Amino acid sequence: MLVKIIPELGLFALIMALGLAFIQALAPLAGVTLRRPLWMAFAEPMAWGQFAFLLVAYASLTASFLLDDFSVSYVANNSNSMLPWYYKLTAVWGGHEGSVLLWSLILSGWGFAVSLFSRNLPRDMLARVLGVMGMVSTGFLLFILITSSPFERLLPGVPQDGADLNPLLQDVGLIFHPPMLYMGYVGFSVAFAFAIAALLGGRLDAAWTRWVRPWTNIAWAFLTMGIALGSWWAYYELGWGGWWFWDPVENASFLPWLTGTALIHSLAVTEKRGTFKSWTALLAIFTFSLSLLGTFLVRSGVLTSVHAFANDPSRGIFILALLGFTVGASLLIFALRAPRMSGNVGFGWLSRDALLLINNILLVVMTVTVLLGTVYPLILDALGLGKISVGPPYFNTLFVPLTVLLCAFMGLGPVARWKQMAGRELMRRLLWSGIAALIMAAAVPFIYGGEWNAAVALGLVMALWVVLALIRDLFDKTRHASSPLAGLRKLSLAHWGMVVGHLGMAITIVGVAMVSNYAIERNVRLAVGERVEIGGYSFTMTDLSERRGPNFLADTATLEVARDGQHVTTLRPEKRLYIARGQPMTDVALRPGLLQDIYVALGEDLGDGAWAMRIQIKPFVRWLWLGALLMATGGLLAVADRRYRRQRSVPADSTLLREVHT
Template sequence: MIPELGNFSLILAFCLSIILGVIPMIGAARDNLLWMKLARPLTAGIFVFLSISLLILGYSFVTDDFSVAFVANHSNSALPIQYKITAVWGGHEGSFLFWTWMLSAWMLAVTVFSKAMPDDFVARVLSIMGLICVGYTLFMLATSNPFDRVLPLAPADGADLNAALQDFAFIIHPPSLYMGYVGFSVVFAFAIAALISGRLDAAWARWCRPWANAAWAILTLGLSLGSWWAYYELGWGGWWAWDPVENPPLITWLLGAAMIHSLAATEKRGVFKSWTVLLAIMAFASSLLGTFITRSGLLTSVHAFATDPTRGVYILGFLGLIIGGSLLLYAMRAPALKSEFGFGSWSREVFLLANNMILVVASAAILLGTLYPIVYQAATGGDLISVGPPYFNTIFVPLMGILVVLMGIGPISRWKKTSASYLRQQLMKVLIAALTLGVAIPVVLTLEVPLAAIGTVVLALWVMFAMFRDLWSKSGNKATRLAGLKSLSLSYWGMQLAHFGFVMTMAGACLTSIYSIERSVLLQPGQSAELGNYTFVFNGTEPVQGPNFIADEASITVIRGDTYMLDLYPQKRLYTASGTPTTQMGIDGRFFRDLFVSLGDPRASGAWTMSLYVKPFVRWIWIGTLFIALGGILAVTDKRYRRYKVRRGEAVSVGPDGTSHGTASDPAPTQHGGELTS
């Protein structure tokens, strides 16, 4: 009976979503305040009923209710409690319910933090998100109901959760990835609401920026956790495989990064309106595309829900309807998207435009490599071909190199016009220092001339020194440097922190690719193998009994020179319910390097195959992404985004004395406190 309550709550959420998608939108069109104000309580109702559905599904897992088909297919009575809870998003039906619940949570957040916005604008935003929720809930009710029963006889036990997903990272990776993914629906709704109302001004961009920053920062964490999970769980020693299911979140992340920069230009200067709106549509479209690829059944991947392909037809139709309608509206409103102000060939606007072009080209290249095998198979009826890392790396790496060059110039440049002499004055010493140290450091440390490493270090130092130069310049307009640094806005610090994190991630990815070494060996107990400066001694294996698995655990002693360093304990597990074997890596992670052992298969006389890795700088990849996410969150907390009270149909700025002043997009922003403000 309890699962039926979850299904009933899902139906009620569907009905409320229809009302939310229709009534407030009509109210905004007719200027009916009562109908517009229905948006907030309807949104709260949708959140409540979807929460009930999600909690009931979780309860079904915890109580081992195997009469629910989704529970029977993705759980087992021996599964540890934490994985029973997280198995809610361990398969297609439950993960889509979780995805839809995330959408309702974002909708509720909009109702809480939009009190200063005009009622008609909020009504349109929530109505658009309500229509999206209609599509999601209808998809579940029609094709993917998580509460479907196994009748008349329920199985005595479940099939078990995918063994690769029985890991701590799976507890936090999907929620953060989904939350970031779904967050771009808020930005999409803001963009469509602005197109409908014809309101594409500085106030709209200011309202939109914190939502874009929040979604992008959370998606950064989701991508980082997914990379980390793949690194230590899948046993292949890598951190990114250009998997066709991994790629769509990266595409969304790149488009989101471009949109954040475009929003800044729209708010400050009233330019790039068309870029901003189109990027919002594209970012949301890529999140739907990721849903289609993951759930269509067209691909088999450790990340995919390989289900009935007919479900993909629904998602593809929904994608076409939403994005096709959005682009049609975009085309109809094109005249209103023209920039009102010009800018010189050497200006921050130009560098932001170049930044956007690089990010969009990179996204398009990844999209092409991801979809080409699917399209080829559909067109020819042949086997599914693969587009591998060489294609992606050949295109993506040079583009990111150009982006890093621009990253050092953009923050130092000025809006509207920047003289070439000013840029030379600011950056010439930076360039000389980066080139000198960037060449010297790798040569001195390796006694070689590694061109790839030199290029990486030069680019990293270029951005770092440019950041310090910019901080020095912007903090010099106060009585003391400390006072100048304190006067800088949180959005400025967020930008610098995100740039620092991006450079650290880039440097870690490049340097670990250059300097990592590996070796596959067959060792008997007592034998050893050397790799780099380390000796790995195999001491043998012992049986281990887990809560729902049995394992052989190897003991490997690592020696450097004649000095004992540590012991590693990789495992080869067998999950008893499903009979699935997995590998649990032995990893010693340090700031400058990882030691990594992956246990293979047993051989005669107690010998085991295993892979040994020494991976310098690999931790920098994930540490850098934490800085990127922290920068995005820091920008969200900037008080400038909360200084605007809004009368109906008009944005007003609240001055220090509490009086209100009309706002507009200033064609010539001024320098204040180290941050360019309008």
């Protein structure tokens, strides 16, 4: 009997979560306004209860998938009895309704975490933060219940079996990619809530930045890993060997990453120097707004992409209205409150403050560049002014020069001093680093490729400039210590986070430059016993067989790969046919390596035992994801800094504080 009512239990939990989110949105904010401490105290239990009920709702939907309850429409459309159990778990967020439920669950989880780990916040500040998060939760829970309930029944016509999960999503990468991405997307709601709370409370000072920095760094680290996992998934799952195509949905996640990167740097300046107060709050608003814009683009049906969910227009209108309300209300609060809280702290134009400001401006310009290229074709189409396609040539032409400028200032920032610095001293510190970067960057293309390649040299000089500047900074900070090791140990974890994050950026740039210019790709025709030479390797097809998977049939080719007569590896690419959907898929074969990948995708059957194949040699492609991993690690290292573990409370309004204690 319990099994039969699991979907109803999930729906009831969703309704309860909405009620608690509504109370969380209203009672604490009203309590602060009317000076009612008891109302303010509603914030934390409501956040806990909302999280608990959403856990029940999510567990109910998961149980429906594991039990093959095809009376639930969402399960019938996204699962199948032959689907392996671990893909049934990922199918929970494999479609629109489940992914929005996961979005709401993660949002409530962030609110629960804030209520647990921000006990030192002034009571009125915590009430405002959780109240703002409650408002966002209310909007999304209304969206789920009104337009996107995952618990709708197919009664009485229950299908015998489900339509199966999209084969593109039946992959280990999709077990981790969406949750990581959503943790980043939704995590910026905390920075947004803190910014709005600080504006409402008149506290755009170093204290609020110290509270919000750990949450922002964690969200940024999750988003970085989520984007990297999506790139990795596209690389091997789609069969074309690409890692980024400026797809509109890829751009939707990249936009908040760019402004989020600007935000974590701006927070550092505000905490250290008390400058950029209003700018930092505005970046927090923009970053979360771009996360909501990404949600709209993916779930409104306005985009056609392997990443997007095509849906009815009512859903898009609801999300657009939620986006408009959030952006409009937050910008109105900013316009009314920010001018009263501007600081008077000055700095010279040759200082770390100024360099970080320039980096912020460049990141915002890059954001605008990507945003225009993504939404401008949609706006033209919506206005009936024709259809245009904006692809990689536009983005690469504008983005590469901006990235070069960004890296130039990234190298200057760590060695510059706060407030003011002499130009001669800055030049003295970085002169030899710049010369060494130019020499090494010029030499590597000759050594690796045997000829000059300007694009590779430019990428390498950017990366080396960043790395050598970091080394110079570490040298300056440790040269007066009793030993280099002792000096390194004295550096804070926040500083090490900066070093590791910038190093990750440099490694990613090397990967982009090398794989974009030195990759080798050939489309060939092979039959059993035939051989082809590509990139110094010989590929011999030795076997062609068939096999049955849990929910698919596959043709498998066996290729022996050798170099200079020595066996290197055996690769087995497959062409699969998923039974329930009748949909063909390519399962590529990879031989990964730190310096290069060997990549084979099986194409179409050409008859007479011959098959089309795409064979690629991808140099340094792993450095893309290694760099992203280091960037995310840098963000987490900064969070672990002891000054964020020992935050002290800044008193709230004294009268209100006495009322709370009473």
